[in-house]
Amino acid sequence: MMESEYWNPLLETLPLEKLKQLQLKKFQRIFAWAYDHSKFHRFLYNKTGIAPGDIRSLSDIKHVPKVEKSMMRDIQNKDPFPYGDALCVPLEEVSAFRQTSGTTGQPVYQPDTWQDWEWWSECWSYVLWSQGYRPGDRVFLPFGYNIFVAFWAGHYAAEKLGCEVVPGGVLDTQARILKIQELRATAMMATPTYVLRMAEVAKHKMGIHPSSLPINKITCAGEPGAGIPATKKRIEEIFDAKVYDHSGATEIGAWSYECSHQPFGMHVNEAMFLVEIEDFETGEIIEEPGKQGKMVITALDRMAQPCIRFDSKDVIEWDKDPCTCGRTFRIIRGGVIGRADDITKVKGVLLSPGAIEEVVRSFDGLGDEYEVTVDRPGDVDHILLKVELLTGVSRSEIEPRLRDQLRLKTNLGYEIEFFGYNSLPRYKLKAKRFKDLRKK
């Protein structure tokens, strides 16, 4: 029998109109579930005067109040300890604890039942199957297996697909590289920052060229990198492997994936999530392709602590073209473009840190690391960009072209400081390369 291209040949090819019908039914179900089982949700909805029977069409959903991350932090002070009153199941049903990384403040705790963990790995199964993971793949996971969701569900999904999983948890980077080499691992999952770090360590500290490793596909998540063409190209070239983007979050789930056709974007898993794109200024829902806005997302099947109209702050836009893979799940063009928190006005111009990364990493003579600091020393905004010159590369050859490209791509001027290779900080998980010192 011919192998299916899709993890779910029914839902992944459903016409959009049918998908929307499914989303409405599922939204009604999860909304009623949360209303009936969570004090937090019932209070929130009663305050707005909205009840389960009021959701009759998809257009009614915009009246459901959004949930902000800060609200999830606040409820943790309530009972039952330690999750608070958004919990929809008895505490003894909770089988797994995870928490957010705390990048934007106090971490949020996430309770999941066993069914929710099955659901996590089911979402990841869509991701990995679409990226060509199959039985026979030996998948290496170089992350610290701990309280953060990270790639845990990717581990379980790979097992479910029939791959062999190698948990590279408490190993340092060199030991991980040696283990990949020794076991002839064919795939791995990591943040783009860490993948680049592994390449750097392999090449410069161990004398192993990453392309000599048997890895043929890498799933990147946790940061936008694999959706930034210059970063993706850099990783693909150095490992001689396909690099696929994926986006998920602790409070949400694994909601999107780049398939093996690499459509310059990610499919939204519209059978399991409802993604709405909200206009930055008006808050209206954007349906048309090509217009950026802020993602508001609902996990349609997550039960213990539901995620209903969560204000993720991710900036995305719909693509106008369908993917050549035949999936009808819509594509968000370029993946997650940035975070609404990070996209900021500098000298009156909207600046996305991803645009700077795209320029820096398109220069072969520059290292992977960079740092951007925005400040306002007087009355005028000032941007400082720190980059690393690779050994043997001339600053005078790079600098004018770098300035031109930055001006062209971001419409802004920069003070640029050049450093020797390996001078800027290295990161193991998520990097903090953008600092806005005006926000105090």
Add this chain to the structure above:
Amino acid sequence: MDKLMKTQQPIPLDSLMDMNEKILQIKNLARDLESGAGQFPGIEKNAKRILASIKMMEFNLCDAMSFDIIDP
């Protein structure tokens, strides 16, 4: 579009209905096992895990059938 759109033969409705029926049957069996095995944790807890896996099959197929999303 520079690449041809991939197409895969749709699964016949009869097969979908057959799978749907079997999933619901196995769910009922697992539920009976779970509820009837109160004094036998080794059966009860494994039946509960099986039910969680069955739920994924419901998400993947039965929901679309029960919500009348699939055209006959």
